[in-house]
Amino acid sequence: AQTVTQSQPEMSVQEAETVTLSCTYDTSESNYYLFWYKQPPSRQMILVIRQEAYKQQNATENRFSVNFQKAAKSFSLKISDSQLGDTAMYFCASGTTSGTYKYIFGTGTRLKVLA
């Protein structure tokens, strides 16, 4: 069975600094997909970034980037130049290719950006 683990329940970072959120996963599939979603205080979930497992190059979206270590089954999210609007819950998720498609989410990391 697929699992996604986020071992940091809460983190904080000073505005303008860089923070890294950790995620590890376990899967028996050879092809899969990984995501980071953000849930701000409004509770509206939005996609931050995604990574296809067969691509070696790490995905980047503006201030957000990932460090994808396939052998270690690690998928961390780096937020550069943190802004107050980055304060949110962040969920790591994986998408399975076996049979019908579904997604497995981690338990989340609550990030607070301090002014």
Next chain:
Amino acid sequence: DGGITQSPKYLFRKEGQNVTLSCEQNLNHDAMYWYRQDPGQGLRLIYYSQIVNDFQKGDIAEGYSVSREKKESFPLTVTSAQKNPTAFYLCASSYRDSPNNEQFFGPGTRLTVL
């Protein structure tokens, strides 16, 4: 504007009552999902549907039921058999041709049992 709507935003239920949470999307997505969110437990999958008139149980389906009679709609019924229904419920949708597809989420429904 395309998106997903959920209603109501807040719902109160008395013990022993069934309640239905609405989820509608106009994104032309085939796949729809229901998640339950509890503090410290992330998102747990209740039910999902890849096409109309077909749906599968997720990890915590007991005490819940769904229907998918229209592509746009995927209502969730919380039955009296669900022993601890107080939670935040999220509906999502996506294209179904690849698990790389982004899931789009509704704003959620907060259900409280009185």
